[in-house]
Amino acid sequence: MFRAAELGQTTSKRIFKSRSPELRQRLLEAQIHLSRNCDFGVMIDFAGVDGAGKGSTVNMLHAWMDTRLMTTNAYGRPTEADRMLPKYWRFWRDLPRRGRIAFNLRARYSTPFLDRVYGRTTDLEYIAELKRIQAFERALADDGMLILKFWMHLSRDAQKQRLETLESDPETAWRVNKRDWEHWELYERFVQVAERTITETNTNYAPWHIIEGVDENHRILTVSEILLEALNKRFDATGHLPSPEVLVDKDAFEVKDTIVDKPEGHVTVFDTLDMTASLKKANYQRKLSKQQRRIHLLQREALNQGRSSVLVFEGPDAAGKGGAIRRLIPTLDARNYRVLQYGKPTDEENARHYLWRFWRRLQHGGHLTVFDRSWYGRVLVERIEGFATENEWRRAFAEINDFEDQLVESGTILVKFWLHITPDEQLKRFEGRKQKPFKRWKMTGEDWRNRAKWYEYEEAGHDVVKYTSTHISPWELVPANNKNFARIEVLQTFGDYLEKALKESE
């Protein structure tokens, strides 16, 4: 079965670079079309051989697509409470809503599969588990869910080679552990159970796609193309394909820059930053590897100790929050982090205190949660746009401090980053976005309207630092005119927080 995925297919960097921008663009179009005009959800599962790039493919899709419209669910050991409920409780809980995409890692196939590989269950028991999986997939597909399953494959030799290559480079040796080799020893057994799994559950409503995992460029292009094709086929069936125009907000390119002059006496905490701080590319690459390795190891220890982290990113549009977050992701195990961006509140959220939608997403047990914009919206955009009354946003400072105190008290490592840029730098980046097709969608008229209020935002940001930079949870102000500098600052600072917190709890 897997012979066809052992051809050693690779995609050159050149081809990848020439094809990925359009693919990326079309994936985004499809994703936004799905969210705006379609009434079905999408569930995508990744399974397969260790080292075949399940996690890195998800990370890449995360970087390519709109994170507000998708979630990644990666399942670790069930908690005490989970174990008292039906096994599928977690999978039901995490079902994507219509219009959204969920990427699943180590989901419903994982435990039954490994139980069978290790011989903890009989073949009959395994078949019964697969039947349960089928019933689940069937029920969701009947309800309209688009289900895709990717089996990431590596030949026995390729897996060995991959592990050896990683081990031989001191920069990547940390990625390999003893368990990887144990799994490799069981390769034949693994492939045998895999064949059985795919044969039994390769249905028309939840098909498997076997992906050759040797080459990163190849697998990301292949997965993206299959996903795009499946989406388009479904769009076609419902009568309309997405068009590139859905993405482009006309205002984004027609509005004139109306930023006002700096008001007299406008002095903020951001004036103290050295906005010329920068880092050369060679230096950056070296430091990036170093910090990523450091965070990976620290984060592994944090997981052992059950210490969760919450990272908050705020700052002007185009300050590079997303880029900094994407440099952090590769250091993490996809099971243990979640990047959250908040769009329009749901009606359940609207019906409660504004902090409720943040409380409800808190994670425990060593997880990392990244808030790409956060509860500070209350005292930034809501303040400036008048969505919150003065009374509301003024008291929010104390409410937020109280919330953060409780987070820190419970042992959570909280790091708050404010990435700052100058108005000129923002203008340059806005102009740059117009050029790259997969960045065009990011621009909206909103960005220009926010920019027009630059100094109001800076003042609000100043108040944020003034009232919520406490000794318990200080703000980390990062000059971000130079992306390299800002990214390393973020990684290094987070590493320092982790190191300190883990040392304290020793």
Place this chain on the structure above:
Amino acid sequence: MFRAAELGQTTSKRIFKSRSPELRQRLLEAQIHLSRNCDFGVMIDFAGVDGAGKGSTVNMLHAWMDTRLMTTNAYGRPTEADRMLPKYWRFWRDLPRRGRIAFNLRARYSTPFLDRVYGRTTDLEYIAELKRIQAFERALADDGMLILKFWMHLSRDAQKQRLETLESDPETAWRVNKRDWEHWELYERFVQVAERTITETNTNYAPWHIIEGVDENHRILTVSEILLEALNKRFDATGHLPSPEVLVDKDAFEVKDTIVDKPEGHVTVFDTLDMTASLKKANYQRKLSKQQRRIHLLQREALNQGRSSVLVFEGPDAAGKGGAIRRLIPTLDARNYRVLQYGKPTDEENARHYLWRFWRRLQHGGHLTVFDRSWYGRVLVERIEGFATENEWRRAFAEINDFEDQLVESGTILVKFWLHITPDEQLKRFEGRKQKPFKRWKMTGEDWRNRAKWYEYEEAGHDVVKYTSTHISPWELVPANNKNFARIEVLQTFGDYLEKALKESE
């Protein structure tokens, strides 16, 4: 401070009977007005002396009001996952939405209070905890939440007497345990900390009301009146009080009975029931006490073993589902049960598979969840009213079986009751509802429209039994023309299930 609540105030049965119907009616009006026209939530906390009727007051309010528009949150020991999150995580999670009422037992005051009584914390530490509570209440009140707190009081002698009275009657002795007496020994200390608590947290935005807990009639009337007054005061401030008409659906009293004749060849599983089965009042009272005691003890054991139960109630309108459930409630600790009725789905629910809203409410760890109507709506009302297509409701049988299999497999004790009545009995009960003011609101034109489709519903019910009465989760068909008979049947059957399940797991 508590002298004013040691007057031995009682309310005679006669006075209670004369005042409660109107109070009940007005509470309901207020509750429905709140849900339909108001944009604030209501949070009501019960704390105080053991045996002063916290749980029974909540149970009574549960019986009086519309359970669809309220929840009871009672906090036991935090789970492993809870402990990794900020302490207030559970309280935030359970915030009532605007328009809804939450009753809290053993909530945010409980652990800090007992820690202080037992001397596990210092006075300073306690004050810090109370400040945190204040900040929480303040934030919610600022957001519009109406917060009321009831301190249920008993004098030292009254508490002793209450415990002794319960112990002396073999019918109620099971209600008293060793821990109750331990608490009683600490009475002075308890009252001292209580005074401190109330003094420090008796704010205008979250006031305490001290209630004399000696007499059940007195405390339920007092609590209800305070609640009603607070609601009305708030309604008044927003410009409109509820009117009795909001409750009464004109259709309910103007529509003519249009039940069709029994179609030829209409034979269902319900024809096999002996609909004349009945039970005399004296017999009923005796059996009721016996079964309630039995379930209380079994349920306590189930809690020890962490065995959860799910009870499903289905059957025609006015079959007595609510009445049967209310006979079960007094046997339970308010911390460990939840009665769920499902109204209109929220947008988060609408955006997913129809079973999602049931999965998401599953409880673990020995909890009892009662579904007053359930997922069977898919194959009953949705089938008959055409809200689900034939394909949808036909495949629902298999989906439901699969869901229930998983519940049972995970160790949940699942009991499904179908309470059945004859069309004549239903008519009699509908007519009866017109008379009692606090029952009038229950009647809607919908009831008559459903009644007109009596035989369609019976046929759908027949299919429900046919396709979903499996050996793993059979239906318990209960002839319910006689309420006494049906209630005892329900209690006895549930007791049998519990007994069998607990014996098996020994």
